[in-house]
Amino acid sequence: MRTAYLLATLAAVAASADLTPAERKELTADLKEWQALFGQEALTEGFLPPLEGLTIGESNDELLVRMKAAKQRVPELAKENPDASFTHLSPLALLTKDEFKHYVMKSFKRGKRALRAEKVDWASVGAASATGSVDWTADSKCVNPVKSQGSCGSCWAFSGTGTVESAHCIATGTLLDLSDQQTTSCASSAGNGCDGGLEDRAITWIHDNGGLCLSKDYPYTSGSSGQTGSCKSSCTKQKLAIGATVNIKGEGPLETALKTQPVAVAVEAGNDVWQYYKGGVVSQCPGAQSDHAVIAVGYGSENGKDFFKIRNSWGANWGEKGYIKLQRGVGGKGMCNVAEEPAYPKITAGPTSKPTDGPTSKPTSGPTPKPSTKPTTKPTTKPSEKPTEDPSDEPSEDPTPAPTKRPTQRPTKRPRTTRPKTPSPTDDDFGVDP
Numbered sequence: 001m002r003t004a005y006l007l008a009t010l011a012a013v014a015a016s017a018d019l020t021p022a023e024r025k026e027l028t029a030d031l032k033e034w035q036a037l038f039g040q041e042a043l044t045e046g047f048l049p050p051l052e053g054l055t056i057g058e059s060n061d062e063l064l065v066r067m068k069a070a071k072q073r074v075p076e077l078a079k080e081n082p083d084a085s086f087t088h089l090s091p092l093a094l095l096t097k098d099e100f101k102h103y104v105m106k107s108f109k110r111g112k113r114a115l116r117a118e119k120v121d122w123a124s125v126g127a128a129s130a131t132g133s134v135d136w137t138a139d140s141k142c143v144n145p146v147k148s149q150g151s152c153g154s155c156w157a158f159s160g161t162g163t164v165e166s167a168h169c170i171a172t173g174t175l176l177d178l179s180d181q182q183t184t185s186c187a188s189s190a191g192n193g194c195d196g197g198l199e200d201r202a203i204t205w206i207h208d209n210g211g212l213c214l215s216k217d218y219p220y221t222s223g224s225s226g227q228t229g230s231c232k233s234s235c236t237k238q239k240l241a242i243g244a245t246v247n248i249k250g251e252g253p254l255e256t257a258l259k260t261q262p263v264a265v266a267v268e269a270g271n272d273v274w275q276y277y278k279g280g281v282v283s284q285c286p287g288a289q290s291d292h293a294v295i296a297v298g299y300g301s302e303n304g305k306d307f308f309k310i311r312n313s314w315g316a317n318w319g320e321k322g323y324i325k326l327q328r329g330v331g332g333k334g335m336c337n338v339a340e341e342p343a344y345p346k347i348t349a350g351p352t353s354k355p356t357d358g359p360t361s362k363p364t365s366g367p368t369p370k371p372s373t374k375p376t377t378k379p380t381t382k383p384s385e386k387p388t389e390d391p392s393d394e395p396s397e398d399p400t401p402a403p404t405k406r407p408t409q410r411p412t413k414r415p416r417t418t419r420p421k422t423p424s425p426t427d428d429d430f431g432v433d434p
Helices: 002-016 021-045 056-080 097-105 112-118 155-172 180-186 199-208 251-258
Strands: 084-086 242-247 263-267 277-282 292-302 305-311 323-327 343-347
Touching (some): 155 199, 155 242, 199 263, 251 263
Antiparallel strands (some): 084 277, 263 292, 292 305
């Protein structure tokens, strides 16, 4: 990788000699604007490899050539995707095509998923058909702000953890900021830390692990270091209202699931459509394999174009404040493979409100079940009209046939009923294995 990068850099420096004075002036202005907006972020997050071994002049020429390539590609993408917009002023814009592809692909491991996908007759999988819209980011307060995975290939961990956060919030009304670092460093059955993994297995691991710690107790550090880090167990795990992982296929099932909760999805993102995306609805992807894990947070229509709304993990400066819209209704695997194999955790408690209206942000507590029979207000056996021989504090089961000398002075006691006890919650109610 390093050798290829150095060769590409030398080629770019040579190409800079062909820039006209007018081009150099225009590109220099563009580069200064880009550096002011994203320079530090790109360097910190790994969106721009360090220009090692070059003089200041050579480094500048290298960046000018990269900026020129970005500006040339943007109008071509706009023609291919007339309902979307693209820009050279993006945090990822100065990566070469190969560098960007490598950055994306190191986050994702296909493994057995590829074998499962190849067995599906995608031509027979129907297209989406739902009307209306669902947006879990609008009013529900059950989706955290967009995060950045940085220079670590941990998209799978962010996708799985974020989907679990939303599911727990929908069940309880409480949105937790769970530790993406714990999933990245500890979920060895789901992935290889910064070298990629699978988002559906991350969801399963979180459930089997009995929950996750909060981000404040186990903060994310792999984004700046690029290292997975060792797994720590010193923090306190939060019990989560999730159950087993559910895997689905196709746009229709994805729409149905989104009515209930956000869904983890795998997409084809290692291309310039995603690299330069600014806004609108993407209607064309190259058609390669899935290489990135994200979260579907809703669906709707924009200017007559149906779409799925996707939450990415490249920071809020990318795309539409960290989100992208992919065309809905194309059938098969969906646009950019968004419907190839969505996954989500079962919610082990009822939603606090309807998903389209946004679930409440306050927790609700279930009422104690009422007993099946009401307390008896009168004695089950009427006292005898005539007094009994021996007055009794309790009503007799059968009337006494013989009269007594005196009427009973004390009234009979009301029978007592026993209310059924409400069972105490168990770990199973929280989707936790004992």
